[in-house]
Amino acid sequence: MLCHECDLLIQNQVIDEGSKLQCPRCGHVIYKQKHNTIGKSLAFTITALIFFYPAVTESIMSISMGGKSQHQSIIEGAQVLLQEEYYLVAILTFMCSLLVPLLRLLLLFYITFSLSVNLFHKSFFWSFRLYHYIEEWGMLDVYMLGIIVSVVKLSSMAEIQAGFGLWAYAGLLLTYILAANSLNPHEVWDLLLEHKQLGEKQNQTKTNQEAA
Numbered sequence: 001m002l003c004h005e006c007d008l009l010i011q012n013q014v015i016d017e018g019s020k021l022q023c024p025r026c027g028h029v030i031y032k033q034k035h036n037t038i039g040k041s042l043a044f045t046i047t048a049l050i051f052f053y054p055a056v057t058e059s060i061m062s063i064s065m066g067g068k069s070q071h072q073s074i075i076e077g078a079q080v081l082l083q084e085e086y087y088l089v090a091i092l093t094f095m096c097s098l099l100v101p102l103l104r105l106l107l108l109f110y111i112t113f114s115l116s117v118n119l120f121h122k123s124f125f126w127s128f129r130l131y132h133y134i135e136e137w138g139m140l141d142v143y144m145l146g147i148i149v150s151v152v153k154l155s156s157m158a159e160i161q162a163g164f165g166l167w168a169y170a171g172l173l174l175t176y177i178l179a180a181n182s183l184n185p186h187e188v189w190d191l192l193l194e195h196k197q198l199g200e201k202q203n204q205t206k207t208n209q210e211a212a
């Protein structure tokens with residue numbers, strides 16, 4: 001393992017629940033062995049998936065200006081960008097605020113649910129790797145920041161009201177972060193390795209029995 005603060009290479013060790021592994025050189029906490037992280041992460045992932053649909057289809061905010069009122073959801077916002085021929089911005093918005101977060105949640109659900117019910121499949125290895133690779137492309141927080149900035153900028157010119165979509169989006173953002181942060185990746189990799197070794201051992205006994 002590598003210390004993220006000072007790049008010291010440390011031998012991977014098994015530590016007790018509730019304790020933490022610290023870098024011997026700089027004191028940085030490399031990881032904490034938390035209790036039941038897979039179950040917690042699964043619960044937050046399911047909640048985030050419930051929030052997802054209203055967050056993208058319900059109106060984020062309504063803007064009233066000069067007697068005219070307009071409200072839009074995230075999906076409609078991306079459609080408007082396409083109509084206005086901002087293709088690159090539309091694709092990036094669609095990808096970073098919808099596609100990647102949804103894909104990450106589905107991957108996380110697939111892995112945490114299967115490990116909770118003690119199921120194992122070879123595809124978990126690349127699924128969990130993909131989950132980490134696309135992390136930088138899921139930008140729910142950046143989108144939320146964009147909404148807040150536009151509310152502040154527009155508030156002096158128009159009357160703004162938060163829609164149901166905004167509350168659902170805030171819920172999605174919160175549970176999305178909690179789902180990712182409550183999971184201990186070391187625990188997942190250890191479990192995956194354990195299952196893999198167990199499977200290999202069973203295969204070995206099977207071939208030995210067949211040969212006998």
Ligand SMILES: [Zn+2]
Pocket residue numbers: 003004005006007008023024025026027028
């Ligand atoms: Zn260190």
